[in-house]
Amino acid sequence: MSxxxxxxxxxxxxxxxxxxxxxxxxxxxxxxxAALTDAGIEWPEVQFVSxxxxxxxxxxxxxxxxxxxxxxxxxGAQVASSYAACASGVTAIAAARAQxxxxxxxxxxxxxxDTTPKGFLAPNSGVRGDDPDxxxxxxxxxxxxxxxxxxxxxxxxxxxxxxxxxxxxxxxNARHGLLNPNARYRKEVTLDEVKASPIVADPLRLLDICAxxxxxxxxxxxxxxxxxxxxxxxxxxxxxxxxxxRAVSTVTPTYPQTIIELPGFAxxxxxxxxxxxxxTFKQSIARRAYEEAGLGPDDLDTAEVYDLSTAMELxxxxxxxxxxxxxxxxxxxxxxxxxxxxxxxxPSGGLGSFGEAVPAQAIAQxxxxxxxxxxxxxxxxxxxxxxxMSINQGLFGHGSAVIVSR
Amino acid sequence: MPKxxxxxxxxxFTTDESAPELIGARGTVTGSxxxxxxxxxxxxxxxxxxxxxxxxxxxxxxxxxxxxxxxxPPEPYVSSDPFVPYTVCAVExxxxxxxxxxxxxxxxxxxxxxxxxxxxxxxxxxxxxxxxEYTVWSWKPVADGGxxxxxx
Numbered sequence: 001m002s003x004x005x006x007x008x009x010x011x012x013x014x015x016x017x018x019x020x021x022x023x024x025x026x027x028x029x030x031x032x033x034a035a036l037t038d039a040g041i042e043w044p045e046v047q048f049v050s051x052x053x054x055x056x057x058x059x060x061x062x063x064x065x066x067x068x069x070x071x072x073x074x075x076g077a078q079v080a081s082s083y084a085a086c087a088s089g090v091t092a093i094a095a096a097r098a099q100x101x102x103x104x105x106x107x108x109x110x111x112x113x114d115t116t117p118k119g120f121l122a123p124n125s126g127v128r129g130d131d132p133d134x135x136x137x138x139x140x141x142x143x144x145x146x147x148x149x150x151x152x153x154x155x156x157x158x159x160x161x162x163x164x165x166x167x168x169x170x171x172x173n174a175r176h177g178l179l180n181p182n183a184r185y186r187k188e189v190t191l192d193e194v195k196a197s198p199i200v201a202d203p204l205r206l207l208d209i210c211a212x213x214x215x216x217x218x219x220x221x222x223x224x225x226x227x228x229x230x231x232x233x234x235x236x237x238x239x240x241x242x243x244x245x246r247a248v249s250t251v252t253p254t255y256p257q258t259i260i261e262l263p264g265f266a267x268x269x270x271x272x273x274x275x276x277x278x279x280t281f282k283q284s285i286a287r288r289a290y291e292e293a294g295l296g297p298d299d300l301d302t303a304e305v306y307d308l309s310t311a312m313e314l315x316x317x318x319x320x321x322x323x324x325x326x327x328x329x330x331x332x333x334x335x336x337x338x339x340x341x342x343x344x345x346x347p348s349g350g351l352g353s354f355g356e357a358v359p360a361q362a363i364a365q366x367x368x369x370x371x372x373x374x375x376x377x378x379x380x381x382x383x384x385x386x387x388x389m390s391i392n393q394g395l396f397g398h399g400s401a402v403i404v405s406r
Numbered sequence: 407m408p409k410x411x412x413x414x415x416x417x418x419f420t421t422d423e424s425a426p427e428l429i430g431a432r433g434t435v436t437g438s439x440x441x442x443x444x445x446x447x448x449x450x451x452x453x454x455x456x457x458x459x460x461x462x463x464x465x466x467x468x469x470x471x472x473x474x475x476x477x478x479p480p481e482p483y484v485s486s487d488p489f490v491p492y493t494v495c496a497v498e499x500x501x502x503x504x505x506x507x508x509x510x511x512x513x514x515x516x517x518x519x520x521x522x523x524x525x526x527x528x529x530x531x532x533x534x535x536x537x538x539e540y541t542v543w544s545w546k547p548v549a550d551g552g553x554x555x556x557x558x
Binding site: 119120122123125127129130132134135137138139140141142143145146149150151152153154157198199200201202203204255256258259260264265266267268269270271272273274 | 414415432433435436437438439440441442444445447448449450451452453470471472473474475476477479480481482483484485492494496501502503504505506507508509521532542
C-alpha cells in the first residue's frame with residue numbers, strides 16, 4: 001500500500017486537563033516538550049510550527065503558533081496560526097500536513113492550549129450587533145447547552161432516546177476517563193448521580209454537559225521518509241508500524257443546512273433550488289475523511305467523537321456511520337461502544353472526562369488515536385486497534401475529522 | 407407613565423402587537439428564503455449574489471424541539487433579578503423549509519408543550535429599563551381551532 005499521501009505522527013504529548021488557572025502558554029509548551037520527547041526530536045529540528053489559537057487569552061492567543069515558538073525559543077522556523085473554534089486543532093494539523101505533503105518541510109509541530117473561564121462560554125465583550133454569537137445571547141439567551149438540549153429533546157421524540165440513555169453515555173465515558181492520566185475527571189459516575197445533578201437545559205443535566213477546562217496537546221508530524229530514516233532500526237515502530245494520518249477533513253457544510261447550528265437563529269431554507277442535501281453536515285465531515293482514506297466505518301477499531309453533551313455522542317454514532325440513524329441508543333445499550341465492545345467510542349473518556357479546552361481538544365483527540373493505534377493506551381487500550389477516527393465540528397461551519405492508522 | 411415599546415433589534419420583525427411577522431428575504435433566482443436578513447449570514451451557492459426581495463415569513467409553524475434554561479446565562483443576555491428560567495423553541499416553517507428559534511412567549515407553561523404542535527409568532531418583552539420595554543419575537547402555542555398561516 002502506498003503511503004505517499006500519509007504523514008507520520010512521530011510524537012504525541014499532552015499537559016493534563018484541569019482547572020489549573022495558569023497561563024495557557026505553559027500548557028502548550030509542556031505538551032510540545034512531551035510530544036518532542038515522544039518523537040525523539042529536538043526543538044531546533046522543527047521546521048514548521050502550527051498553532052491552534054485561543055480567543056480568551058489576549059493577543060498571544062490569536063497568534064498561538066508564534067507564541068509557542070517564542071516560548072520554546074525562536075529558531076527561525078516557519079509558523080502559522082489557525083482559528084476554527086472547536087475545529088482549530090485540526091485546522092492546525094491540516095496546515096502542517098499540507099506543508100509536509102507539499103514537500104516544503106519534513107518536521108512540523110502542532111500545538112494547541114487554552115485557559116478557560118468558569119461557567120458558560122460567553123461571547124466576547126462589547127456591543128456587537130452584527131455578530132450572531134453576541135446576538136444569540138442577547139436576543140434568545142441561547143447558550144451552548146441550549147442548542148445541545150434542543151438536539152437532545154429532538155432525539156427523544158424522533159428516536160425514542162431516554163434520559164437514561166444520555167446518562168449511560170456519561171457513565172461509560174467516566175469509566176474510560178478513570179483510566180486516563182490526562183483526564184480532568186477521574187472517577188466513576190453512576191446513573192443516579194447523573195440523574196440527581198441539576199438540570200441545566202432540560203432534558204440535559206449538569207453531568208450531561210461537558211465542562212470547560214485548561215489543557216494543552218501537541219503532535220510532531222513528519223514526512224513518511226523522515227520517519228523511516230529517523231526511526232531506523234527501531235523495529236517496533238518503523239516502517240508500517242508508525243502511526244500515520246490517513247485523512248484530514250476540514251469541510252464546510254453544504255447548502256442548505258437543515259439542522260439548527262450554533263450560533264444560528266434559523267436553519268437554511270430548503271424551499272429554493274437545491275432542496276434538501278443528501279448529507280447532514282456531520283455526515284459530510286466523516287464522508288470526506290472516509291473518501292480520502294479509502295476507508296469506511298467498518299474499518300474503524302475505535303473513534304473519538306465530540307461529546308459536548310451525552311446526547312451528542314449518540315448523534316455522532318449515526319453521523320459517522322457506526323449505525324443507522326435512529327439506532328444509536330440500541331448500539332449504546334448493546335455495550336458495543338464501551339471498552340471491550342465492538343467499536344469503543346471515546347476510549348479517552350471524551351469531553352465528559354476532560355471538559356473542553358477548545359484549541360487543544362481536537363489535537364488531544366488525535367493524541368488518543370495515536371496512542372491507541374500504537375498499543376500504548378494502557379488500561380484503556382482498545383484491543384488490536386489499528387485504524388481510528390476523531391471527529392468534531394467548529395462553530396460557524398468548520399468540519400474536523402482525522403483518520404489515523406498504523 | 408407607560409413605557410415606550412421599542413424592538414430589541416431593528417428590522418428583524420414587525421411590531422404589530424396582535425400579528426407580528428418575521429421580516430425575511432427571498433432570492434429572486436433560487437426561491438430560497440433568508441432570515442435574519444441583517445446578518446447576511448447565508449446564501450444559496452447556485453446564485454450567491456442573486457437579488458433578494460423582502461418577504462414576511464409564515465407566522466405559524468410546528469414545534470421541532472424546545473428547552474428551558476435553568477441557569478442565568480452570561481451577558482449580553484439581560485436577566486431579570488431574580489433570574490427567571492426561560493424556554494427556547496425551534497419551530498419549523500413549512501413553506502420556507504426553515505427552522506427558526508425564538509423564546510417561548512412568557513406565561514406559557516413549557517410543560518404543556520408537545521412535539522409537532524402548531525406554534526404562532528408573538529411579540530414579547532425581552533427586557534426593560536426605566537423608560538422602555540424592549541420587544542422581541544417569540545413563539546406561542548396556537549389556541550385550538552385557530553386557522554391561519556402559510557407564506558405570503
